[in-house]
Amino acid sequence: MGFWRRLISHPGAVVGLVVILLYVFAALLAPWIAPYGPREMVLADRLKPPAFLEGGSRSHLLGTDQLGQDIFSRILYGARVSLLVGLTSVSISLTVGTVLGCIAGYWRGWVDRILSRVADLLMGFPYLLFTIFAMAIIGPGFGNLIIALCFKAWVEFFRLARGEMLAEGTKEYVEAARALGRGPVAIIAGEVLPNIVHSLLVLATLRMGYMIIMEASLSFLGLGIPPSIPAWGSMVNAGRDQMLNAWWVATMPGLAIVGLVLAINMFGEGLRDVLDPRMRR
Amino acid sequence: MKAVRILERVLTALPMSLLMLLLVFGFVRLLPGDPVDIMMGQSGNVSQAEIDALRRELHLDRPLPEQLAIFLRGLLRGDLGTSFREQRPVAEVIGDAFPATVELALAALLVALLIGLPIGVLSAVRRNSWFDRLAMGVSFLGISMPAFWLGIMAIMLFSVHLGWTPVQGRLSAGIAPPDLTGLYVLDGLLTRDWALLKDALLHLLLPAVTLGAELTAIIARVTRSSMLEALQMDYVTAARARGVPEWQVVLRHALRNALIPTVTVAGLQLGVLLGGNMIVETVFGWPGLGRLVVGAIFGRDYALVQGAVMLYALTFLIANLLVDILYTQLNPKLEL
Amino acid sequence: MAPLLAIENLSVEFPSPRGPLRAVDGVNLRVQAGEIVGLIGESGSGKSTVLLAVMGLIARPGRILPGASVRLKGKELTRLSPRAYRGVRGYEIGMVFQDPMTALNPAMPIGEQVRESLKVHRYCRSRTEERERVLQLLEAVGIANPAQRYRAYPHEFSGGMLQRVLIAAALACNPRLLLADEPTTALDVTIQAQILDLLREINRTRNTAILLVSHDIGLAAEFCDRIAVMYAGRIVEVGPAWQVVAAPRHPYTRGLVGCLPVWGGRKGRLEPIPGSLPDLTQLPRGCAFADRCPHAAAECREGEVPLLQLAEGREVACIRAEEVMAG
Numbered sequence: 001m002g003f004w005r006r007l008i009s010h011p012g013a014v015v016g017l018v019v020i021l022l023y024v025f026a027a028l029l030a031p032w033i034a035p036y037g038p039r040e041m042v043l044a045d046r047l048k049p050p051a052f053l054e055g056g057s058r059s060h061l062l063g064t065d066q067l068g069q070d071i072f073s074r075i076l077y078g079a080r081v082s083l084l085v086g087l088t089s090v091s092i093s094l095t096v097g098t099v100l101g102c103i104a105g106y107w108r109g110w111v112d113r114i115l116s117r118v119a120d121l122l123m124g125f126p127y128l129l130f131t132i133f134a135m136a137i138i139g140p141g142f143g144n145l146i147i148a149l150c151f152k153a154w155v156e157f158f159r160l161a162r163g164e165m166l167a168e169g170t171k172e173y174v175e176a177a178r179a180l181g182r183g184p185v186a187i188i189a190g191e192v193l194p195n196i197v198h199s200l201l202v203l204a205t206l207r208m209g210y211m212i213i214m215e216a217s218l219s220f221l222g223l224g225i226p227p228s229i230p231a232w233g234s235m236v237n238a239g240r241d242q243m244l245n246a247w248w249v250a251t252m253p254g255l256a257i258v259g260l261v262l263a264i265n266m267f268g269e270g271l272r273d274v275l276d277p278r279m280r281r
Numbered sequence: 282m283k284a285v286r287i288l289e290r291v292l293t294a295l296p297m298s299l300l301m302l303l304l305v306f307g308f309v310r311l312l313p314g315d316p317v318d319i320m321m322g323q324s325g326n327v328s329q330a331e332i333d334a335l336r337r338e339l340h341l342d343r344p345l346p347e348q349l350a351i352f353l354r355g356l357l358r359g360d361l362g363t364s365f366r367e368q369r370p371v372a373e374v375i376g377d378a379f380p381a382t383v384e385l386a387l388a389a390l391l392v393a394l395l396i397g398l399p400i401g402v403l404s405a406v407r408r409n410s411w412f413d414r415l416a417m418g419v420s421f422l423g424i425s426m427p428a429f430w431l432g433i434m435a436i437m438l439f440s441v442h443l444g445w446t447p448v449q450g451r452l453s454a455g456i457a458p459p460d461l462t463g464l465y466v467l468d469g470l471l472t473r474d475w476a477l478l479k480d481a482l483l484h485l486l487l488p489a490v491t492l493g494a495e496l497t498a499i500i501a502r503v504t505r506s507s508m509l510e511a512l513q514m515d516y517v518t519a520a521r522a523r524g525v526p527e528w529q530v531v532l533r534h535a536l537r538n539a540l541i542p543t544v545t546v547a548g549l550q551l552g553v554l555l556g557g558n559m560i561v562e563t564v565f566g567w568p569g570l571g572r573l574v575v576g577a578i579f580g581r582d583y584a585l586v587q588g589a590v591m592l593y594a595l596t597f598l599i600a601n602l603l604v605d606i607l608y609t610q611l612n613p614k615l616e617l
Numbered sequence: 618m619a620p621l622l623a624i625e626n627l628s629v630e631f632p633s634p635r636g637p638l639r640a641v642d643g644v645n646l647r648v649q650a651g652e653i654v655g656l657i658g659e660s661g662s663g664k665s666t667v668l669l670a671v672m673g674l675i676a677r678p679g680r681i682l683p684g685a686s687v688r689l690k691g692k693e694l695t696r697l698s699p700r701a702y703r704g705v706r707g708y709e710i711g712m713v714f715q716d717p718m719t720a721l722n723p724a725m726p727i728g729e730q731v732r733e734s735l736k737v738h739r740y741c742r743s744r745t746e747e748r749e750r751v752l753q754l755l756e757a758v759g760i761a762n763p764a765q766r767y768r769a770y771p772h773e774f775s776g777g778m779l780q781r782v783l784i785a786a787a788l789a790c791n792p793r794l795l796l797a798d799e800p801t802t803a804l805d806v807t808i809q810a811q812i813l814d815l816l817r818e819i820n821r822t823r824n825t826a827i828l829l830v831s832h833d834i835g836l837a838a839e840f841c842d843r844i845a846v847m848y849a850g851r852i853v854e855v856g857p858a859w860q861v862v863a864a865p866r867h868p869y870t871r872g873l874v875g876c877l878p879v880w881g882g883r884k885g886r887l888e889p890i891p892g893s894l895p896d897l898t899q900l901p902r903g904c905a906f907a908d909r910c911p912h913a914a915a916e917c918r919e920g921e922v923p924l925l926q927l928a929e930g931r932e933v934a935c936i937r938a939e940e941v942m943a944g
Contacts, residue, residue: 121300126556126597129574129590136578213427217560220429221575236430240564243437250437254430262425269421515719522672522714523734523786524707537724 006274013270019263027079034073035059038230042068047246063248065238071249074230075256081219081231082260085142086212089149094204096150097157102188104158105165112162119155127152128217135223145224149211160203164196198275205268209261216257232257291602301594305587306349352587362584364577371588375570379592380463381451382569385562386554388466388485389493393547397497401504401543405512406531416501423498428557432491432564439487449566451484452477488565492557496550503546507539514538541608548604555597621826622648622671622689622794628682628850629666629675636898640666640679642850645924650793651824653817655837655858657873658847661894664830665715667847668796671828672712673702689794707734711787715799717779721771727782728767731755734789754785758815777808784815788825795819797829801836813840834873838862843930846870849895849905852924856931866933868910904935912937 007013026033036042042064049056050063050071062071104112122130134148168174169192177187218224219233227234232253239250355362362371400420404413440448451465452458458477459468466485469478511517512535520534521527559571566572570589577585629641641663648654658664669675671687673694687694689709694702706712711734714720721730731751734740741747748767755763758781771779780800787795797816801809817840820827831837837844837858844861846854846869854867865871872890892909895901903918904910910917916936924932 121297121304125301125594128556128559129593132559132575132578133590209425216427217429220427220560221563222579233427233429236433240433243433243441247437250430250433254427254434257430258422258426261427262422265421265425515714515716516722518674519712519714519720519783519786520722520730520733521674522706522712523789524703524705524737525733526703526737529737534722534725538722541724 007270010270010274012266013274016263016265016267016270019259020267023079023260023263024083026076027083030073030076030080034070034076035061036070036073038069038074038077039228040069040073042070044068047242047249049246050248050252053248062252063246065235065249066242066246069230071235071252074235075232075253077230078232078235078253078256079260081225081229082212082215082257085146085149085215086208086264089146089153089211089215090204090208092146092150093153093207094157094200097154097159098161098193098200100154101158101161101163102165102193105162106169106184106188106192108166115158116162119158122152122155125152128214131214131218132221132223135218140224140226142225145215145218149214153207153211156207157200157203160200161196164199165192168192168195202268202272202275205264205271209264209268212257212261212264298595298598301598302591303349305590305594306352362588364582364585367585371584374585375573375588375592377463378568378570378573378589381567382558382562382571384464384466384485385488385492385567385569386558387464388489389496389554392489392493393496393500396493397500398504398543400497400501402508402531402536402539404501404505405508405535405539408509413505417505420498420501423494424502426494428491428495429560429564431494432488432561435487435491436565446483446487451481451568453480453484488561488567491564492554492561495557496547496554499550500543500547504539504543507542508535511535511539544604544608548601548608551597551600551604555593555600618649619691620647621650621652622646622828623686624667624671625686625688627667627670627685627687629663629670629679630682631679633898635896638897639900640850640897641670642900644847644850644852646845646852646855648794648826648828651820651826652843653820653827653829653841655841655844656828656830656847657832657834657837657844659832659894661849661897662847663850664847665798666850668712668798668828668830671796672706672710673697674706704738707787707792708738708740708790709792710794710796711789711792712796713780713783713787713798713800716803717776717783718771718803720783721779723771726768726770727774727779728755728763728769731782731786731789734786738790740790750789751785754789755782758782758785758788759811760785776804777811780804780808780812781815784812784819788819788823791823791825793824793826795825795827797827799831800829802831802833809836816840834862834870846873849900850897851905851934852932853906853934854932855924860931866927866931867906867935868912869906872909 045060045064046068047066048060048064051058051061053063056063060070060072062075064070065074100115104115130152131148134151135144138144138148165188173191174187177191182190215224216231216233216236219231220237222234222237225231225234235253236250239246239248239253242249352362363369364371364374367374400416404416407413436448439446447453458465458481459472459474462468462471465481466478469475469481508531512531514535517530517534520530525534558569559575561567562569562572563575570593574586574589574593576582577589624644624646627641627644627646628639631638631640644663644667646654646656646667656664656667666675670681670685671694675681681695685695689705694705697705721727728748728751731754732747735747735750741750751767752763755766760766760778760781771782774782784800795816800816801812804812813836816827816829819825829837829841834844834846838861839858841858844854844856844858845852846861846867848869854861854865854870856866861870862874865874869890875890890909895905895908901907901918903920904913904922907913907917914937922934922936924934925936926932
């Protein structure tokens, strides 16, 4: 398939994908490659600097925090949270948004009007505010966090799917399929969807980085993941108190975030570059 | 004609705001935990009578529709209830905090425009040059960085280790703000109080840059791509064929048209600016609405959450409206 | 008499993935003051590129090959500094573009766009004078109610009106030469005639020379004094308009004319020219038309085919022209 070949030759996409895979492996294999447990405290080693600084040692590659927890290990475990949350929330938003968007774009009429109004209303709130609010209402927890993140995120996919659906709906192949007596579900899923799935995927990839940042922000504020599970955002928050004497506590988890999001964005851009010229034609 | 359309737009925004108010009202009531219990629980031993009295005072003993009516009446009077945590009227609390948020948001917007636009234009004009590649690389980084981390890094570098800027807050201790607009930098300018101006600016610098970083990157990228498109247009060649100097071609012809998509995208990002406020305000200890909301939600201060979130949503609505208006001014083909 | 515009040995090259693409190859052309010359060719023949080269608007990475000469009133344009060239554009040479819908800035009132060259070249002494002149120009090109229309935006006009505006803008500083790149192609047939009439009037009243580029040889026959036919970047035939069309000497020109439908005239089918343009990155050594020419002989592909003078003002780039004429 020409698509794969083009993707491989896009440097940004390749680098991004490789890094993403690195993170995924790190997350999956965390229990085996992490030198310490996620909440293992070695009180004697509190606030040790990273290995490449004076005073650091190999046993704590990226240093420790004020509770003696190994930062490197916690970053590995934190990868699981971020990746899981990011992937799940994007997938759910994508699915929900696409389904609703296709429905709205295909049937139009009052269904479309209602859904669009709801979408507009939701868009009327800033994302973070909304999510914080939602989290405060439904309470902390993994599942709740994902729900809260999806609550508003589906709107973007909805709009895209709806827009594409409206555009495709007037095209001849849809008419032809209808003339053949195919049902609406078959038409949407079988005929139209394959044509618009490209733009949806590109959007999904590009939004995933955003979701991960959102999750990190929520953890930073203390909402979201229960504190027992290490998350990059809360790690950075913990580092706030150590700004003067142990800068690595806040910096390292942040770098992890930046690395992952950067890689995802690069991959997403590469995906778009490869798919876009084809899409526009 | 345009004025009528604008008015029309404003009026349609009103029912939307009302709907939002209702939503906020409802959602606040959904926050788990009995507020009275929480509040009372913080003060130690309290008698049942006092609990009942508080409940009556907060109208929590009345049915929901009546609570709504009371609230709306109060709204028209300007009375939004009392904040339990601050023991002050909510209107006052958010009135104090609002200018801080406005100042920060405006400063961030200014930073984003002043830095993002020229970079975008230059990158497009000098396409594929080292400048272009560097600029696009940095802006790519900019959209991949979480604001809270960037803020903390900035504080660590500039405030803690270099000591150039203060660590927290809007003003240093000992500097009294005048009671003018609430925007300290502006106040400093207006009253020619240079000490105030300098202090306020130093405090504003890092938070504004942090908040504006992502928007700057977005503006730079969008401006670049829309400029590239505009520069390919026939009317650009036609202008050159008339002997128009290149800088005029770039600014008067290309940029004029390229601004339209830029404004659109930047406008869509307003939500990010207002939402990101909360994070940046928390990191920098900026006494604005965002930080207030976060604290109020945590502390289950109902009245405060209500008032603050509503103000937030309303500001968002108005900002979007302004962007819409600006957009139609720029694009002569459109009517509102 | 010295020509107003003298193009000599003009070649323009653009880099492409498959090698340098020669859009214009060794073109020689002369335009006398007050003359209307048509540059005819199909898409890809390089005719628009010639205009851009005269204007100095060949965008990087394209370039005019050294050895070319473009002289306006004796002044060598190819050696001008960018600043000096800007002084020429819009002031001594005006240009009208193909699609008026895209050639005008949609975000700027049309009056302002017409005024632009006046401002840039400091043609008038004051802003009021500039505005006055713009109104005069708009009226001269046939825009009714110019004072009201000054502030109007391009999307409020029809294609024909916009083309008039473009012409007004090109004529603002009363240039001696007007370059017109297919000015009527994007317009309806009836409007086409109006625009051509307008251009003819301008030529007559202001003695402005016009170099018109078109793919329509019939149009050129009616409108131009002289015609130059281009093929694959080279000039293949030059001569007085009616002559070239009534008695074409080059096989390509003959083919072009043969493509014209004729009222009540010839019976039989329209004869299109078989084949298509050669690959401009690999121009053949000999005649570029050889592969499509019904009269091609071995000698045609051997070496460069120069423009031969058949008679006064009549040139053909075909070594078999005389033979074919006779046969």
